[in-house]
Amino acid sequence: xSTPVANVSDCSVHNCSFNHDGCTAYAIxxxxxxxxxxxxxxxxxxxxxxLPKVLATVGACQRSECSHNANLMxxxxxxxxxxxxxMADCLTYEAR
Numbered sequence: 851x852s853t854p855v856a857n858v859s860d861c862s863v864h865n866c867s868f869n870h871d872g873c874t875a876y877a878i879x880x881x882x883x884x885x886x887x888x889x890x891x892x893x894x895x896x897x898x899x900x901l902p903k904v905l906a907t908v909g910a911c912q913r914s915e916c917s918h919n920a921n922l923m924x925x926x927x928x929x930x931x932x933x934x935x936x937m938a939d940c941l942t943y944e945a946r
Contacts, residue, residue, distance in 0.1 A: 856918070856942075858906035859928035863938040866892050867899040873931065874900025877909030880916075880924065880940045887913045889931045892938035917944045 858873040868875040868891060875891050882888035890912075893899065900906075908924040918926040929942040 856908040856924040856926045857928045858908065858931060860930040860932070861906075861938075862930075862932040863889070863892060865894050866938060867895050867897050868893065868906070870898065870900070870904075872904030873906035874902070874904055875906045876901060877907050878931070879909055880911040880913055880929075880943070882913060882936065882939070882943075884913075884915055884945065886935040887911075887916060887940040887943035888934075888936040889938040889940060892931075892936075894937070911940075913940075913943060915945050917946050918942065 861869045861873045878891040880887050881890040911924045932941050
């Protein structure tokens with residue numbers, strides 16, 4: 851049985867090496883603190899990273915208190931990444 855994974859539908863963090871008109875990382879990890887959830891995959895370098903096309907999903911979510919989290923996997927239909935308390939936050943995060 852396959853379990854659907856959440857896609858990264860939008861990333862507005864323009865200085866991330868994986869953001870080229872969308873997130874080109876194969877999968878991101880959501881981490882952070884109970885006050886906010888950050889994208890642990892964010893990297894600010896001059897290197898261009900990721901795949902040649904936009905396919906990003908949420909590989910793991912460390913925010914077990916998020917209402918979309920089940921077994922450390924994101925069950926949201928999709929997630930949006932953007933500036934928040936950190937340079938790159940999961941804007942879909944909702945505390946239970």
